[in-house]
Amino acid sequence: MSRLAGMAENLPSRISMTAEEFEAGWKALQEAIIEGKITAENALDYIYEVLPYFNHHVVNGKVVMISNTNCVNVVKKVVEYLKTGKISSALHSEGQEVELLEEIYGSKFTEITEIGDLKGTNGMQDGEIGVIYPYNTSSKTIIGHVFNIVKKNNRLILPDGQFGVLAKTGDYKYFEYLKVK
Template identity: 50%
Template sequence: MHSITYMMYYHIVNNELKMISDFNCVNVVQKIIEYLETGKISQALHSEGQEVILLENIFGSKFSSPVKITDIRTIDIAEGEIGIMYIYKKGFEYGHVFNVIKKNRRLMLINGQKGIMQTFEKAEFIEYLKINRYVNR
C-alpha cells in the first residue's frame, strides 16, 4: 500500500518527488477507496481543505459522534471493513481524514497523503464514517 499511495499523492518535478498538496486529504481517501475497489491507480487532485461533510454526501452515511482517541476501541468496525476516520484537536480549525481497514482484528490506519500509517500524536478526538465497503468478504 505504501508504494501505491506515493503514486496517488506525489508527482515528479525536475527529478524530485513532490507532494501534490497538504490539504487534499478528502480527495486522497476517495482515491484509496477507488484503488481498493478497482485496483486502478489515479492521482488525487490538488485542492484547498474541504469540509468532511463532502464525504458524508458521497458515501451516504454520517460520521459518528466524537470519541477520545483513547476510546478508539469503542468504535464498531467489522472485520474486513473499510472506513474513513476524521481526527482533530479541540479548538483547531482543521482536522485530517484517512482510511482505515480492519484486518486480522487490527486497525490499519492509512495516511495516503504521506504514504505511512497514521498516528494520533497531535489529535484528541476521532469520528468514524462507515462507507459499507469491505475487503476479503
C-alpha cells in the same frame, strides 16, 4: 462551526525515494494491475507499496507532494483503490468540509473515544473500509485531517495516502469515524 479537513500545512514529504525509484515503482504497479496481480480482492495486500502514489509525483527530478491540503480528495482515491484495485492520484485542493465525504458515502461521522474502539465487537467488521477524522478545535473552527482505516484479520490499518505512510494520530484530541463499506 466549520469542520475543515486538509489543513496539514507546510509539511515535507515523508517519502524517501528518488525520482527514478518512484517512476519505476509506478510503472511496476501499473503492470501488476494490468496483469491482474492487483485486484479489488487483494488491493489491501499492496497498500504499503501504493501509498506513495496517491499524492506524490515527480517535479524537476524530485518526489514531491501534490498538495498538503487535499486529504479529502486523497481519501476518495484510497477508497477507490481498495474497492477496484486501480490506483490514481488525487487532485490538488484547499481544505474541504468533511460533510462532503458524508454525502459521497451516504453515512455520517460518529465520535469515537480512540481509534482502538473500532477494533472491538461493536467496532468495525473484518474487511470494513472507513475514514477517520481526527481534529482539534479553536474558538471559531474545527481543524483536522482525514485518512482511511481498514480492518483485516482483527487488525486496524490506517493508511494515510496524503503523506504516503501509515497515519499518525498523536497530535489530535478528537476522533470521528465514517463507515464507507
